[in-house]
Amino acid sequence: MGSKSRSRSTSLLPLLCIVVALVVSVSLVQAEDDYKFYTWTVTYGILSPLGTPQQVILINGQFPGPRLDLVTNNNVILNLVNKLDEPFLLTWNGIKQRKNSWQDGVLGTNCPIPPNSNYTYKFQTKDQIGTYTYFPSTKMHKAAGGFGGLNVYRRSVIPIPYPNPDGDFTLLIGDWYKTSHKVLSQSLDSGKSIGFPDGLLINGQVRSTFTGDQGKTYMFRISNVGLSTSINFRIQGHMLKLVEVEGSHTLQNVYDSLDVHVGQSVSVLVTLNQPPKDYYIVASTRFTQTVLSTISVLHYTNSHSSASGPLPPPPANDYDLSMKQARTYRWNLTANAARPNPQGSFHYGMITPNRLIKLANSAPLINGKLRYAVNSVSYVNPDTPLKLADYFNIPGIIDNSIQITPSNAPAHIATSVLRTSLHDFIEVVFQNNEKTMQSWHLDGYDFWVVGYGFGQWTDASKSTYNLVDALTRHTAQVYPNSWTSILVSLDNQGMWNLRSAIWERQYLGQQLYLRVWNAQRTAANEYDIPSNALLCGKALGHHA
Template sequence: MGLGAMGKTVLLHLLVSMFLGFWSLSLVKADDPYLYYTWTVTYGTASPLGVPQQVILINGQFPGPKLDVVTNNNIVLNLFNKLDQPFLLTWNGIKQRKNSWQDGLMGTNCPIPPNSNFTYKFQPKDQIGGYTYFPSTLMHKAAGGFGALNVYARPRIPVPYPLPAGDFTLLIGDWYKTSHKALQQYLDSGRTLPFPDGVLINGQTQSSFSGDQGKTYMFRISNVGLSNSLNFKIQGHTLKLVEVEGSNTIQNTYDSLDVHVGQSVSVLVMLDQPPKDYYIVASTRFTKQVLTATSVLHYTNSKTSVSGPVPVDATYRLHWSMQQARTFRWNLTSNAARPNPQGSYHYGKITTTRTIVLSNSAPVINGKQRYAVNRVSYINADTPLKLADYFNIPGVFSLDSIQGVPSGGPAYIATSVMPASLHDFIEVVFQNNENTMQSWHLDGYDFWVVGYGSGQWTQASRKGYNLVDALTRHTAQVYPNSWTTILVSLDNQGMWNLRSAIWERQYLGQQFYLRVYNPIQNLANEYGIPTNALLCGKAVGRHP
């Protein structure tokens, strides 16, 4: 049947619209430069705590290379795995807009086999700030393979502070002398990890940062450790908080800052003290034994080395820490990656479509220590969930495998996936009934941290929410026997990991996947499978 005049007109308009769409897309791509990297992952030997041990190197470096990029840069990174185990990197805090194919988790990607490679292709779309990358496979994070990923604002987008004279990145975290394989054996045998052996700053216990008296410097601080919250301070200097995980903040000043596992903060420090050397200190929080790492802030005109006792904050200050967290506020008048003000999105006036309450626990299952969310202890499937979903492979996961509220009964092991609808606006309550510190991360998103409280969350707790200028971030801490609430706009379709940032708990099941879905398949909602996608499990033999 032929097209009539009306049909030809409609077809012509459609073709013109498609041409203009592709043309405009090419213009956008022309403004977004491509950055190409080749990384090789190997084992090596280092002595971060004074004892030689096996570590994971990237291009021979421990920690790995620092990625300095600009908002909307396209990153093409070819990763060669020369380890004796499968390996993946995940990009902590990078939203991967419509692209969970590049997330680098066992639920989204097949791990890179030994002596093989995979090319990541992703873009920090409309993001700025300090982020990190690290291995998501097994216990590789305990051996290294992590590094900094700093996303700078485009030159035509102003930042809400004078440009600093220098920019320092500090990766802080607890560390074990024990090998990552031995730590994994601890966990596989049903035991919990022992207390760490030390704390590192940029892979060392001692390092130095130099600056000129009277000038101001940026310090980007990320907790890349396995389990412990850390307190950060610089002797004799105040820390002006300016950015947290992609959000410009109200610029309060602090004597010290608590940085929990998986979190990143950026501060400005003015070198306004007498010219000498000062301690930079990272020390464990909420621990009976206090572990400390020090670096040196060196004034270029200093003739005096650091001396005297290392200044360490009192360790058990839970109320103080929660109060400090409440002072982290969104700078409503500042832009971030885009020119429009952050406060132009009035999150507090949006009606939530659903409330999810997540309760963590530490059950013993089949005689072994596990960790669970709403009674379910997650276990990886042989086939990545993203591939199973794309190819419609049955028997890999079930959408009723975890409930959205806690319930009674024994804990059990399952590959847990929770369904959610694209464009929902949800309330998530992290209820921590354990006497331990928790830290939760959601891949693919940032979220508003609207409330912290002690004891049990109730609907009345909403009266204390900050619905005006709560901070957006990708990782939120939950204090012992307390709750934390976040609000999330589910605008990023895909299969996204919601997990404990405390790696032992993640490894033993305190995680699940959030399937953000729209039944109408559209490239405007989500990109298609990459042509270079690795296939494994039940997806072997399928065609991308």
């Protein structure tokens, strides 16, 4: 009996070795798909960003909120505790949320987190590298803070098309109002605009210092987290090498200044190749009658001189000049993306869109109050999130009244949803017939920005499209009395917010939702409702 036992044990050794080897192999493959755990508590605080004490929103006592530094494919488990006196949500600006619109953090997909309650976000930075942000999507909370940087770095096995920088700076630049966010909400609710901002901030301050060594190269991650104004960024005596835009590696053109529109992010490399002293960093509003500026400092570690001399001037106040700069943003087709394949391996320009959607923004009066509309429909959020209504088949929530082309119909209020199908390849034309800058964002996606033009878009405008190396990004500007055209591969099932990134316009109705649908409910297309999903409105009483 003993010899048989020894023989059986000996024969199992090779099998055990194979099993161990497989476990080790799987562990190595999965090693970089780490889980990152966070607990964030949202509170009010009193700070003076522009010199006047005012109520701001803090996350873990910080303004702006904590920076999220992640790696491609990290899994994020983030418990958000709401200690405000109002319901609250965060949205992850530019994170694609693959098959997971449940975590999008907007009122069309999530019930807001009630005061003195919490919700745990669970998402993955799947196949992404780049500079992003997060911010509050509820009410006018963004006007009080609650925003922060979200940087996704490459996995070690994925090369980047430039040498590793010697340092990394995150710059959250945006306009700021001294008025309370609650007063701003009341103004909009009464049908009045919130008006022009009071100043600009960089990382929540009117003056910051960024320190580096002479001769070294640093990455500046620049995001416009403001509410309303486009911003021009420049550094005295230094050139900006553009290397990444919202997750896409770019051709590495060099600029003396860059326009960054509301909701957008860019990454530039700056080499400290000037004599050792301090230099001005300037951000100023673009295309505004009154120009707001904020000045920070680039400090060389071996500097003994303060910044001096004239500030670097802004570019001419010219829409054509800005549009020409935007056209120079090109995809680096030979660079790897977040996977080893080149960015240009998906030949978007060789695919014929199966649907054309034209969206025109407007600023109508409805019932005597200022509203903003898309194709004559001004969006309002229902008490029941659209995603929950869709999942539980709750009738009477989703309104399909919006048309896919502009009309001269009287503007009206509705909860508008555009129904699309999974794997559609669509063209969306944003037509701006107003005299103001526009900025459009699509949650859950990036898209190819294939064309800009002045005047009215027509079929003939397609002849000007860049169908070879157009940039992919998540937020596109539209110049006054102009159009911008994008191509979108609808490969991410869910309910996705398409909105103005200019927050007053979003608040008063310049938004809608894309319902990207497939009749087959499977985890291969979309994850199931999370077990911790908050329920509200007509979804109360249903089971997640």
